[in-house]
Structures are given as structure tokens and as C-alpha cells.
Amino acid sequence: MIYRLVSGWPNVAEPLEAALEKAHFVECGASQEKSVGWVEPRGHAHGALVEVVGGQWLLKLMMEVKVVPGSVVKRKVQEQLDHIEATTGRKPGKKETRELTDDARLALLPMAFSKQSSVQVWVDPAAGYLLTDAGSQAKADEVITWLIKAVDGLVVQLVNTQTSPASAMGLWLSTKEAPPGFSVDRECELKAADESRAVVRYTRHALDTEEVTQHIAMGKVPTRLALTWSDRVSFVLTEALQLKKLAFLESVFEGAAASPADGKDDNFDADVAIATGELRKLIPDLIEALSGEMAAA
Numbered sequence: 001m002i003y004r005l006v007s008g009w010p011n012v013a014e015p016l017e018a019a020l021e022k023a024h025f026v027e028c029g030a031s032q033e034k035s036v037g038w039v040e041p042r043g044h045a046h047g048a049l050v051e052v053v054g055g056q057w058l059l060k061l062m063m064e065v066k067v068v069p070g071s072v073v074k075r076k077v078q079e080q081l082d083h084i085e086a087t088t089g090r091k092p093g094k095k096e097t098r099e100l101t102d103d104a105r106l107a108l109l110p111m112a113f114s115k116q117s118s119v120q121v122w123v124d125p126a127a128g129y130l131l132t133d134a135g136s137q138a139k140a141d142e143v144i145t146w147l148i149k150a151v152d153g154l155v156v157q158l159v160n161t162q163t164s165p166a167s168a169m170g171l172w173l174s175t176k177e178a179p180p181g182f183s184v185d186r187e188c189e190l191k192a193a194d195e196s197r198a199v200v201r202y203t204r205h206a207l208d209t210e211e212v213t214q215h216i217a218m219g220k221v222p223t224r225l226a227l228t229w230s231d232r233v234s235f236v237l238t239e240a241l242q243l244k245k246l247a248f249l250e251s252v253f254e255g256a257a258a259s260p261a262d263g264k265d266d267n268f269d270a271d272v273a274i275a276t277g278e279l280r281k282l283i284p285d286l287i288e289a290l291s292g293e294m295a296a297a
Helices: 013-021 070-088 094-111 137-150 165-175 210-217 268-289
Strands: 002-007 034-038 051-053 056-067 113-124 129-132 155-158 182-192 199-203 220-229 233-238 243-248
Touching: 013 137, 034 137, 051 268, 056 137, 056 268, 070 094, 113 137, 113 268, 129 137, 165 182, 165 210, 165 220, 165 233, 182 210, 182 268, 210 220, 220 268, 233 268, 243 268
Parallel strands: none
Antiparallel strands: 002 129, 002 155, 034 056, 051 056, 056 113, 113 129, 182 199, 182 220, 220 233, 233 243
């Protein structure tokens, strides 16, 4: 997901490092349902929470959630309801049932399995972009909320283009002509705009066919389309201007193995340099293909 930095991003990393340290990730306690905090992007314990590689800033937000199956809670609550009714002769009301449900969930939390997930944040201050690899808008919103807590005065907004991705994808498919620097691959999704909400999906299928053109002529709107940029990066563009299934092609790594080692025991810096180097060129080309960016509100 691509955001525009409107204002407030710091010029140096130290203040942000100190702010993130105050919200360092700590695993859930025995009776805690959720924990959120910042972790080291490089993956080394006690390392930096803000990594700056070639002017590109990397952060990582960790989330841990304990999940208690609703069926287990329901069974425990029902046992208590049956016991109260059998011993007192009365049937508990809604308020008491809610309290019993909360108590049952709290009692089961120490035995619950936890699930951890993380979201990476990449900031290109020079270009004014902030990107996250969040899989949903809700998760991206949570990341942005935590960033705003850490950075006083931070204002960001999703990039909005003059031409919507859906309209552009429809044009590229109907004219069988991709924008300069891009090629259309073999995956797309089309949805009807009427009450039928019909969906047509193509996977590993040629899209320069009359069948696809006819679907668009009948009012179906592209919501996902697989593209390749400059024979270097493949991805699926969505109607919300998200880049899914991002993959770097072999041509990106040609010569990378021959580059001198930086003395570190991981490939973090090289990977960051390669990935951000490609995306810094792809994103402006994509925005240009969508008629440019609308001015920030």
C-alpha cells in the first residue's frame, strides 16, 4: 500500500528510534489478548528499530493475538448457566451471561495459542512515499496509527491518482495495450457493477481475447490485474492501488552476487538496496500510467 508523506517525517533517525523504543514489542502476558509494538527490522535482538540503508528507512511492527475458540467459551459459559439454573432455580439474564462470557474468556487466555504477524514499513523521505506490506486496509490503518503515535505531527494519506486503477485496467484490457514500460500478464479479476455482483477470474490465461473485451463492454470492472514492469518486477495491481504478489525477476539479481560483501552476516542491506532500488523506479512509472497523482488534500 502506497502512502504520500504529507508532513511531519523526521530528518534524522535518532528521535524516531527513541520514540519506537518506548513502544518496543513485548509478548502477550498470561491474561493479555493482544500485544503490538516495534521490533528490529534486521531481526537481530537488541538491534536498531530504525534501519536506514542508502537513504531508505525500514521499520517493523509486530502484532501478537491470543485466540480462544468461541465454541470453547460458549461451552464453558453454558456449563455455568446450567449450574446456576440447577442450583438456584433462576435463569441468568443477558448482563450476567455477558459477564460470565468475559470471565470464561479471561480464564482460558493463559491456555490459548498465540499468533504473531508483522508488517514492514518502508519510507523513502526523498520521494515522499511510505509503503507497508500490510495484507489488509485494517492492518495498514493500525500501522499508521502506531506511527502517528510515535511521530508528532505526522500526516500521511493514501496515494490517489487522476485515473482510477479500475478505469485504467479496463482501458488496457479493452484496447489490448499496456502502458509504456509495462506488460499485461495472465491473471485478472472482473466484477459486475450491477446487483448481480458477478465475478469472473482468469488465472494462467491469456487476457488479450475477445471474451475479456466483451466482459468489459458488458460493464464488468477489473479489480485485479497482473502486470510486469520493465521485465524486472511482476505484481498484481488492485482497484485500491495495492501491489499484491510482488516478485523480483531474475534480471534484477544479475550481477548482485558479484557485488563486494559488506562484512555483515546477513543480506539485509543488499536485499533492501535491490528491492527499494527497483520500486523507487516502478512506483513513479505506475503513477504516471494512472495519469499522475492528485494533489494532497
